[in-house]
Every structure is written in C-alpha cells, then in structure tokens.
Amino acid sequence: MEIIKGGVTAAKGFQAAAAAAHIKYADRTDMALIYSEKPCKTAGTFTTNIVKAAPVKWDRKVVESGVKSQAVIVNSGIANACTGKEGDLICQATASKAAEVLGIGREGVLIGSTGVIGMQIPMERLKSGIEQLALNLGDDSEHGNQAARAIMTTDTVEKEAAVRIEIGGKTVTIGGMAKGSGMIHPNMCTMLAFVTTDAVISKKALRKALSEDVKDTFNMISVDGDTSTNDTLLLLANGMAKNEKIRCGTLEYDQFAAALHYVNETLAKKMAGDGEGATALFEAKITGAATKEQAKLLAKSIVCSNLTKAAVAGHDANWGRILCAMGYSGAEFDPEKVDLYLESQAGRLQLVRDGAAIEYSEEKATEILSQAEVTAIADIKQGTEQAAAWGCDLTHGYIDINADYRS
C-alpha cells in the first residue's frame, strides 16, 4: 500500500472543480463538483438523525436505486435541511442542471450540502455555480484540492487522503476528501466525505467494504456530540483500473478494504483534529477488552466527554474524568482493574494502576498533553480486543465559533 498525494482526483478518470457561487459566503469558493469519465457503482452511508436534509434523502434514493452515478455536486454555506418541499425541489433542479451541463443522466447525480440549517439555497446562484463548475473541471491534484477547499465551512484546513495498491497486477487507487468541524458526532457516517476509486469491484463488495469500515473510522469520531442532519459518505467506483473484478471473501477484497480503511481513517482523524476551536487531536485507545464492542463504547465515551476535552485543552492530566467517562459509557468493566496511560510524541506516562493513582510527574503529563496529537490509553485487563476513537479538545474557540455562528 503506497500513500500518495491527492484526493478525489487521484483515481483514474475522476475530475473535480470548484466555483464561487456566493450562496452564502461572499469571498470564497463554495461549490464543488466530482465528475467521473465513466459511470460509477456507488455505495453510501447517511445520517441516522430523524431530521434528514433534502440532499441526504435524495442521495439515499439514488444509491438505493442502483443507478450508476457520474457526478457529485456539493455546496457549502447552507445545509438545505429543515427546508420543506422547497428543499426537495432544489435537489431536483440541481440534478437537472448538472445533467444538462455535463451531458449525463439526471437520475445518477449525487448532491451534498453543508452549512446553516433552515435557510433556503438561492436557486439562481446555485444554477450559475453549476455552470461554472462544468467549465472548471480538471483531473490533477490541484483541482481535487480546490474542490476540498470549496466544501469547507468552519474547517481550518482541507482534508484529503489517497492511496495506491496493486490488485492482480493492476494499480488501483482510492482517494477522498471530507469536510467537518462542528456538529460532528457521526452515527452511520460523517458530515460530508467523498471517496473515489478506479477499482473494478462488485456492487456487493463495494457496499460491504464501506459499511463495515465506517464503524471503525467515521463512526468513531466526535467533536461535539451533535449528530448532523447532513452526514453523508459516498464511495464511487468507476472501474477504470481494469483489474479483475473484486468480489467478497477474496484476498483482493481484503486488500481493497485495507486501502479503503487507510483513506477513511485518515479523513476521519483529520476531521476530529480540525474540530471547531480544537488545538489537539485527542485519541482514546482501549486495550485488553473482552469484546470489540466494549472497547468501542469505552473509547467513544472518553472522546465525547466535555470535561475530559476541556482538561486536554488545559493540558491538565485530570485522569479522573477519563475514568468517569468510561464509567457512564454503558460498557461493563471493573474500574479497579484499569491502568491508564497518556502518550504523545513527547513520550508515554502511566498515571493509574488498578483504578487508583500512582506517583507520576505532573510536569511530564503536561508536556505530553501539550502536543498536537494526544492519546489516552486505558488497559482494562479483561481480554485481547481493542479499539480507538478520535475527538479534540474543547476550547474557547468552540464557544467563539458557535455562540454566534450565523452572523
């Protein structure tokens, strides 16, 4: 597996574009297009929030219909959620306009929106944005990067990842982009993430690979516990790598799944680390668990704890909050068996043995917690399973951003 530069345009036959449609932002790009030269098999996972944005309902229908897709239109600034019938009409018009300017079928056009809930997208700006997008298409990494930037809202950096593998003598590439910073507590999938591949793969294998990997990647991050109305993850495969078709239960499937996992995990961690106001990526690892499910519940509970996140922001080794968060996670374990460690590039330090504090250096703990990536490790000494979850610290920046996001 070779990690390469790039994002959604890394795989063969995929192009991307950005445009400034002024949907809500005055001075930046706010629309993106992913276009495949050949129609793609598509897999997707979507928010479990009962309040579903119009594009989520649209995409789910497209993916479930089995129609092949050639284009994804994304806008930032307005989420097209809680927008009633008008919101659905905007999706229809978006698909029609994209089909017209790209000369493709309307039924396979996918749509993503992110931004404020409750506002309507100005239709004329959206349409002129789609016209611009079609003119701006390109298949190099620069165009992929422009698309990744156009879908940002409160994100501070664009999020891309790409990887190359050999499958049966053919080079297969997987690349993706994502955005997400606030309202991030994915349940089924995350804010907006788009992954493209040129692999030849059966529809069943494509969907299995995505739905299984999501559980360990996008569903294991949290910024603020708020599961968005717009969570969407799409995986498009155009088959242009010409490898022998990947099917479930084969070595090639495992290779593909491992490569997809790298792209998904990388994008997920980038989202967590760029959480609104965050100064650190905060990872929680549970080891010695009896079951994977137990390890995941415990890890996720730690990265969701406001008190723990605030302690990370303050570089304060307030480990009691970590044990407390484990205790209300819903997972069974013996608190008096827990060993707790902090780890970062500044080193590794044990704080707790068998559920109680041991002598440790507060200065060393603070040094470890002052890094850009910080890990808390809890060994619960019950078995051999483990899991990780990713979040970020809770800072004044989060309040600044969210106390008056709409203005």
Next chain:
Amino acid sequence: MEIIKGGVTAAKGFQAAAAAAHIKYADRTDMALIYSEKPCKTAGTFTTNIVKAAPVKWDRKVVESGVKSQAVIVNSGIANACTGKEGDLICQATASKAAEVLGIGREGVLIGSTGVIGMQIPMERLKSGIEQLALNLGDDSEHGNQAARAIMTTDTVEKEAAVRIEIGGKTVTIGGMAKGSGMIHPNMCTMLAFVTTDAVISKKALRKALSEDVKDTFNMISVDGDTSTNDTLLLLANGMAKNEKIRCGTLEYDQFAAALHYVNETLAKKMAGDGEGATALFEAKITGAATKEQAKLLAKSIVCSNLTKAAVAGHDANWGRILCAMGYSGAEFDPEKVDLYLESQAGRLQLVRDGAAIEYSEEKATEILSQAEVTAIADIKQGTEQAAAWGCDLTHGYIDINADYRS
C-alpha cells in the same frame, strides 16, 4: 402548599452545621453535617456510573440495610472516587468518628463527598472537621444555609428549597439543599442533594415518592453530559410532624409527593441554572407528544446539545440546532409537523411551523434569549403528553473552569 424560606433545617427536629476542615480549600467552609434529633427512615438514589465513589457505595449499603439514619456528613474539595481500599477505610472512619462525637449508631451515618477524583482525603483534617461540626449544630435556617454553602465546589450560589403542607390537620415540612455545577448529567439522581422531612411515612411510600419523582426532576437536568461518579440524593424522614402515617395510594401520599416534587424540581433547576460558566437557565419543553417517554427523550436531547447551548450563550435563535438535537434523540417523531417557540419573561415567539422557518423578528428572538431563564418549546402534534428538561448555556466560563480545574 406553602413555599417557605429555608433548607435542610426547615422540617422539625433537623439541625445542621458547617466547618472549615481545610481538606482542599484553604479559606472557606468545606464540611457540612445534617443531624436529626430522632432516627430517620431513609430513601436514596445513586449514580448509575460504574465508577462509584466510596461514599456512594457506603450510602447505598446503609439505605438498603434499612437501618435508620441520624446524620449525614458531607465534604467538598475531594470526591473520594477512584481511591481504592483507602477510600472505603475513610468512609468507615468518618462514620465511626461521627457516631462517637454525636453519640449515635455508626451503622446509620450517611456520607457525601464532592470534588476532585483520585485524591485521598486527609484523615486527620476530616476527623477534626467532624468534631467542629458537632459543636456548630443549630436548627435555624441560618445553620441550614451554612451547610448549603459548605458543600459547594464550582457552584456560584447555594441551593435550598422548602415547603410546608397540611396532612390530616398536621403541618408537614419538606426542605432540602443541593450542590452541583459541573459533571452534571444525572442518571438516577444528581450530584449531591439532601432532602429532609418531619413527615410520618411508611418506608415503602417514602422510597416510592423519591424514586418516581427523580425521573421528572433531577434526572431531567444536564450541564455537560458527564454523569458523575458521586451522584447522591438522600431523603430523610424523622416522623416528628406526628401526622397519621402516609401510605401508598392515598390522598395524603399524593399531597406529600406533590410537595416533594416542588422541592426536588426547585433544587434541580437551581443546579441547572448554576451550571459551570452558565449565564442562563435553559429549559426545553416538549408538548403534543404521544408518550411521556418520547417527550422526555426529546427535551433532554435539546438541553444536552453543545451547539444549542452555545447558541443560547450567544443569544442566537439558531433553531436548526434544536431540531437537529431532537432528530438524534432516539425518539420517533415527524420533523415536518414540529412547531417551535422561544419563551422568556421578554415574551413568546414562534420560529418554526411544520418543520420549516416562518417570518419572525430576529431582534425579538435575541431579546427573548437574553434573559436569565429561557425556554424552547417544541409542539410535535402527536398527542397530549409533555415533559420538560433543564440545562444551561455553554460559555467561555465553562472552559475557564474546566481547562484547569485542579490547580
């Protein structure tokens, strides 16, 4: 029902005291004692966190044993949680010392602790604190107030409530005090709350009244989603009102339960409104629900949403976040039927009809959100059930307090 001044000393035969034992705080009182002239029947509810502080385990044993209680010893500063065997020994020593200086049975001494997790309580200071407490006892409201102040940690105000009712021609009084500001997301009960009454009541009725009312009061508040290791609610009844014994299923039971509800709800709302860093008490009300359970899930999800709480802090009517929080609550409802209102002493304003925005004045919305008590009301138009939950706004103050709480 007459609302009266006072707290834990309002009911007949209850005394209270405070003392400065310097357990962790240098310049304030940090221990409290509630003492009843006659032994009390006791009911209690405790944290569901798997990580239970030593005093929680101690109190649960006392309450379950059915032994009558005459004293509650409380300390602030150190929570005696994650303290291993030594933590249990501290509880034993506390009970022994209290029994000795008060001349009561050791088996019925109840204990509450709140503060930092993981540190050990210095035993000699605790013992000398208990000696002081015994000397400082008094039965007036001033002594009750001193006790309510001594148990505060990051609380900014003491929390007391009391009420008087007539039962069968006798005056029955219920009074209580509570503390709680951070790590408040009670599940079974809240941080620390102590309610006393002089009612004559069967043990069964006492426990039923408490356990049923907790579900609608203490379990419906949240400050930060972190369920504490120390949540404890105790209700002591010494029978000194000499009323005919209150039994389940009677009019008198209903009268007692209503009075207890007032005290519990008042204390719970005071805790929510004094959440760490809070500038407003934030209430969420669901009306038109098909079931009470559905209404409670929805209301609680709203007051737990960081994004909604940050919007309240910014006086920003970002109603999409409220609908979003309802959507991931786990309760079924039709988003396209929801009507949403904001209400405070500045007035009432509808923002949403049938799940989409209507024309409304942003200035009026901001005015409503700028008050010290703010309510969001969602009518889901499915039935006649309703519920309320209470939280607070999420501010810079929360970060200030929690990014470096231990120093």
